[in-house]
Amino acid sequence: ECLDGIDEFDFNQISSDMIIDLMLNYTEQYLFQQIVLDSRAAFDKADTPENVASLEQDLRSLINSSVDKHMSKQLKNGANSLTRKDIENIQMKALEDIWGEWEDYLND
Template identity: 40%
Template sequence: MSNGYRNDFRKAIGHYARTASGGSTSASRRMGSVAQAGAGLFGALTGIPAGPSEASVDLKSLAGLPCELAISAISQALITEDGDSEKIRAAMNYALVEALDGVETFDPQCITDDVIADTMISYLAESIFLQMVMDSGKAWNKADTPNQAMHAETELRELIKVVVDKHMAPRLTGNVRSLSRQQMTQIERQSIIDAWKEWEAYL
């Protein structure tokens, strides 16, 4: 944060992944609620019937709404009230806005397999980004200017997205809708572990 050098930034992420976050297994466990909520988002987008204790939302009921209102309704319906609820809501909103960019009026037919895959990758990447920012705390105050802080946030978000996409996208090829909620939870958890292992190698 203090000098903006990319190599130092990578070293800091490596230290975070190896030490501050407790490693890949610990990270996957800590982000368990993120993965569970992600499975709920996947279920809603694919139309998988929710179980008795699972949150759900009927996309057909949102047809015709302004897209931003539909996105807000989806994330509101799917979050659980726990310590991660705000992070999960923000990540869902961010991912859906990214995936549905350019859509003004919500139509369930616009939820294609590509949109589903893009949403899930963006959701997990943004969740990890928000977790890292929360965990790094006062480190963000070391930027000399607000612009420097914004640049660092952009760099971190992009780095996370690239790595998550690298490990998650190959698992979301073919008929994405054939996956179950449980399989999506496992894909998210394994993608977290794989991303962390890559970051742990940053020296």
């Protein structure tokens, strides 16, 4: 997704914004997979394939907006100075926040 609109990959054209987009996309995919695995019981309660698809779509939407809310600004503000540990901490904080929001959503 972060390379949309680029016909031919050119390493020299990679920008900080592209790297940040790649990190955000990776985090979104990782969080989605992790939450689906960890909350299998919630998906098992969905009685039809349509309800499962709806839950998955709602989860993706929540993750996309939450990752944007919790990570985009931090990554863009510190793009050139973040350490691996800083990025891990940002991702873990986002995961905790998203879990809380997802659990609230399921309990409504």
